[in-house]
Amino acid sequence: MDDPQSFERFYTDSSPAVLAQMYAFTGDLHEAQDIVQEAYTRAWLRWKTVSQYDDPVAWVRSVAWRLSVNRWRHLRVVRGWLGSLRASDESVAPEPSADAVAIAAELKRLPLAQRQALVLHYLADMSVEDIARVMSAPTGTVKSHLSRGRSQLAESFALADAYPEGREKDFHVPPERPLNHA
């Protein structure tokens, strides 16, 4: 836990992006805050090691992801303590826009894997290959998640026209396997 200065720089520089990603993933800004705070706290606890990684943000993101997936219950405690440390009262923070709320709601309707792929692609600017590594999935599967998730969102927001057939080549989708009817 040495070098708090470098950690503070790291936190200041990277936490907004991670927060945005977790917000998109969880659909709940407060929950995303808690998760991000916890992930960075863990990063600080092992900062001596994490700081040596090629991409410490990836480590934080991975931790945050697991926290959100597993609904880590201790966050309630952390929320209580950290709530008092926030720079300003949450009650006076501006509410998210209606658009953001709508997007969050639609994202939450997507299967988890699709949501994760979309967030990593659109908010973390990760390539399909990188997402595949993070998700421990084949690139074809990731492309499928991206394509289907994007299609679902486009349909929900009446944006389907923006994604004609040709654009599906962005994320090549493997053909669906025929159902095996007994």
Next chain:
Amino acid sequence: MPDPIKDLFTKMATASRSANLPEPSAIVALGQRRRTATALTASVLAVTVLVVGAGVITWASPFGNARGAPLGPIATPSDSPSVGETSPAPTDSPSPSQDPDKNSAEPSASPIRSDDNGDGSGPPVQEVDPATVLSLQILPGRIDWRSTYDRAGWGPYGSIPDPCNNEAPVIKTRPSSQYTRAFEDSGEVSLYFASATVVHFPSTGIASATFDDIKAEYEQCKLTKYYEGLATRHEISHATASDLFVDEVQVMADVEVPAHRYYRIHLAGESISIVSYGETENRSPTPDPTYANELARLQEALLDG
């Protein structure tokens, strides 16, 4: 080519800027606070608790309603010459659930027993340096841990016996098992979890089980369900075993699986794998195909969040 979906995400990112994250110094302060986690002990003693803090392992439990509940610290070898010397017999020691006034007592006020069979004839209590603890094993009615403290024997182990039998808490060493070898080989740390207990074991060295439903399970001695899985993921080596506390044990999905089975749960990146290690008694490392369905169900639940 414009990408409206990208614009949607950009709006979300913009919205998230309204959130107030703590100042960096607050994160640092929280980390420091966790390093001295023992201060939290008193606040969680009223329920089943296991706290692993700097220099001390402490536990308390709602079980043992009739007789003494295990409650007390295991201090570091260097500063606990009295460990095991002043423990009362369990029949002389009211449990926290019996005596509300005792519930908030500091753990140091209730030393652990000095023997493993309640009459003073057992082996001396083994002292454990929490920094060396590699794993916790939470079984129906028992909590075990493994430590690097005694490298040769991969001991000591500690255990708290079945509360329903009102046995005295025991601390005893055991020979190394296949688990430790598996650990050595893989370089991973896994917690073997099998009980109706929720344990939170975050990076700080805090472990606690504070859920009322779990407490109720203990009190009713219905220790036949496994509700939760625990896991931790690591890239650490033995030399940095204390880093165990820097990772996390995560509470998994509520899944009921057969009792008396060990599950080894790995979290590596985003992949989750679960392997049954067979019956409690033989601790076979061979995955048991008969429980494939339960494992699949558990894994599915985990992946679904």
